[in-house]
Amino acid sequence: MNKHYIVLSILFLFTVFNLQAQEEGNIKIEFPDGQKWNEISEGTTLEFKLNASGGLSGNYKFSANSETSLNFQLNEDGFFRWQPAYDLVTPEERRKTYPILFEVTNEGGQVTTRQVEFVVKNQARITSFFNIEPFYVNPDQSNTYELSVNGSDYSFSLIESTAPEGMEINNDGIFSWTPTSEQFTSLQKNPLTVEFMLEDKQYGDKIPGKLEVAASPEAAQPVAQTPELKLVLPKGKSWNVVSEGNTLTFQLSASGGKDKQYTFNMIQGSSEDVGIIFDEQGNFYWTPSFDLVDRLEETKTFQVIFEVNNSSGESDRQQVNLLVYHTNRAPEIADLKTFYVQYNVQNVYQLGTANAITDPDNDPLVFKPILAQMPQGMTLSGQGELSWKPSYGQYTRLQKEPMELEYIVEDQPYKAQTKGKIRIAVTQQDHPPEISMVPNEDAFSIREDEALNLKFYLSDPNGDQDIASFDFVSETNRIPKSSLIKNDMTQWEFIWSPGYDFFLEPGMKDTYEITFFVVDQTNQRAQRSVSVTVEDAENLEEKDRLLYNQYRTSLVRIWNLMEQLKEKQKELQKEYKKAKKTKKHRAVTTASLGAITGLSPVVLSDNQDTQKYVSGVGGTTSMTLGSLEASNVIGQDPSGVFEKLSYITQKLNALETQGNVFAGKYALSNTRRQGSFNEDLKKIIEMISLKDVTTLELDPTWENPKNPSDKNIQDTFKDFNPDPEKSSIINE
Template sequence: MACKSFGQNGHNLVFPDSAGWNILKENQELTFKVRTTSADPARFSIEGTENTGIQFDSLGNFRWKPSFDLADRVSKTKEVSVIFQADWPDNKRVRQSITFTVNHVNRPPVVEDLPVFYVKQSTSNTYQISADYVYDLDGDPLVFKSIQSQMPEGSNLSQQGQLSWNPSRGQFASLKSSPVFIEFIVQDQPDKAETKGRIKIAQTQQDLPSEIMIVPGDSLFTIKEDETLNLKIYISDPNGDDNVNNAGFVSNDKRVPIYALKGNTALQYEFTWSPGYDFVDDVQGSLTTELTFFVLDKSNNRTQRKIRIRVNDAENLIKKDNHLFQKYRSNLVEALMLIQQLDANQKKLNQDYKQARKGKKNRSIVNASLGAVTGLTPMVVDNPDQSKIVSGVGGTTVLTLGTLEATEVIGRSKEAIMDKIKNTIDIRNRAQAAGDEFARKYALKLARRNSEFDKDIEKLRAVLNDQRIVLLELDAYSKNASRVDDKEIKKVFLDYAEETGK
């Protein structure tokens, strides 16, 4: 028991003093009277009783019978905390909290009066005990057990509640004057609480129409164009289930296909249909279709059930996802093509840089100053290993002969080439990093539906449109973007997804 007192002047509340008095079971009634240690009469009240069913009056009388659904069948217990309060005319009061523990109580299965099992002679008759008549209030799984002394010869009851019997001529004849009652046991799991049930078996005496049940049992279903409607159709016949000849449906809209209804067994069908994004015009907003399910017995007795399906217009996610994927892919293709251009350009710049470092053979320059040239004559350098024919200059001019160094190529600066190489590498690295992040972040179609998708496209394009690209004087790239395949994209951007959103 959890108690907490807020008394004034020594006044306290008095509750039952027996052990476990505040522990009770579902559907167990608890009554007691709250008192105080004060001789003066007090007015009582309580807090925290919402949706509990607790009754408490101003005289301190407490009454509570917890409902069966208070405690969960899995957790088994439920704690309910309330605060009791006593007030006196002199504005004094005392408060105390109490926690009640309610233990779950397992209820046995419920068996209602079952429909009569009508059988035919020399026919395998089956009867499924419906969950509409046999169920467990706690939601426990159920197992059916037969009582062998009650079972007619040749009959069988499965654990799932299906009774089958093929009566002989003598057994069928005796049913006309004396119907058979079969008792069975239904047991819940895992507590194994049991309840007896009874099925009446009688001989069919008239040609009754078949029965049809649709689950869920609504008459109007509302779905969106991209949703799937699933209905289960159960058929039975009072003259014997084998008397069912045919089942189907008709629709006032021919776009509902016949194959939407599939037979799982002779008595159980399933209707599965998804309208598709083109079913409702954008202007209409919604469209209601009427379906009529029918069943025919061997005497052509017809039973039918009508339902209506309201289909609301929905955004075409398939087209939207395809469009978003194309944006995703096309921007990565642009990034790929830029990277390929930059790679080709860097290769060319590397060659130019090597040529700049080597200089140009057999090209010399003459620096002359401080005088005028009076004459030029051929002359031979004395060094025999490096003999070259050069020009001799007469006069006061100082002549310098040499080979062009690697620092300059005619009209091309080595430093300018190096700047271009650096810019190429930097732009390529940024394009690769931005492309990798974009490919990874939006690999899934759900991510591409996010509002940040377009913002990140702009960020990627800002990287791809780097202003320094103009300075690189790139050659026109002739590759057609439409010829770039997914393997080529994935080779550069490993996280690229080939998903189309379909």
């Protein structure tokens, strides 16, 4: 028993000794002491020195790696350096752990590893703002203030709830503001604190900032003035935009003026009656009809002029363009005639030429089959050609019960669809051809130079190939046969436009009957008669051009007269100054000379510095001395020159006022067509005549050195509305 105890003791001591030796032979990695040595914030630098101990030999070499690319540096001697990037931790995460596996080896080949988890905290790289100088502003002028931040990876935004109206800030940190007089007055009493946000565009970090805004101490107190009356249009980008069939509503407002009793009106609008409703309170209501904008135009602009007045006689007006967009509508399908088919014949039915299938916007149509309902052998083309040669079994079933076939009509390019239905039945007799006309009316009324356009679609129950011819006859031989145009055997178009020379005398009107007829191979026929009333029409385009030239020429004549009067005014002003200057130095002496007896000096003035002498030689010398003014005999009379100047000034004011009224009243073509235009034109001619042409000594051959361009006319008459397309004048 003692022997066993001794053996066990020896074994135990050997094991302990062996473990101690093994532990002393391992390498240990020594990290920095202290708490939180492995915590770091983004953008900051962590540096430390690794050490090692133990092992069977020295000469340690260090290395490290991580699953995530962290861009740290570790030298073989154990020097570690790391600056975490700003994108490692999001602001929402706040902090995140990144493990790094460190390894140390010695020259004996021993290796030891140890993993350390580094805690990285989120840190914004934006510099905080401290001690920002106040932003001092002046009234009614543009003021700027710049916040300087290094780098282009940052952007600024304004917290609008803290900013005054009109203040802006761009992405570079430049504030801009043009305060009104009212805003500046309020700012002098109560400075503002404007808040903004600086954002790191790359990493999403944000910090707030504040800027004090105050009135400039050097700025003078603004003088309170009554603001002008202004017509205020609605705000927003699309307040004046509407689509056909939709309703455009808004309310105009006004500001300023001597009183607030505003009245609104629409003084001029489009020449077309488009159904606009507008009341004195500024309420605007309009639902454009679907035919207002052509499908090829897409948009159409209607011009209106709004005006606001108050009880003090003040007014303001603005021109507004109303933009209307075209609204697409789906195709419309009415009841179609039965598609009669024959056995062992390729039967064709033209859906595309049926006047029962139309598009309200005249869009091109594409036909699509519903394949699940199509019988075998039947086809439907995109142009609407339904073709079928029924088999014996199909024809037999069709004899017992006609079928109804559904199909789809789609307009282009908008892809609006409508489902239609056609009845298919057999025929056993020869039917006459049929005529379909679009538009489906019996009477038409057109004016000279207006086109009558009729579309005809022919069909035959026994097959369109049975159609032989199509033609027309008329009560008048003035309708040429070339007016009927053949597109194909089943599609024809009648286009006739009587020119302005159709009637020789104005006011004439006449009605003609036109009969269109189709004949098939068996001489069966069908016909369609329409009556066309033609009325004499006035050439509005030529009339508008003539009226515009009269309108512009009248303003040019007023402008020329004003320019000539202004030149004469400057000339008379110089003469008036000269007459007043020389009046006091002139007197009149009247002498009667007789026989020569002696010499007598006569003193005309008591003032020895300015006395005048007259020597009278003769037997009898008589003189008239005293206070006669030389201006009555020699030179110009100042009172006469002043009278001419007053007349020219009054005439210039009258010409400018009446010319501007005339320019604004007849700015649009439809107003110039009214009868009052000729009456006002006569008044303009009377107004430009001068009552004292001879007295003013105006040169009848005078020519204006200035070009009568639209710009020069508009500079004088603000309400002048130029139309270069109607004018024969070349503006420079």
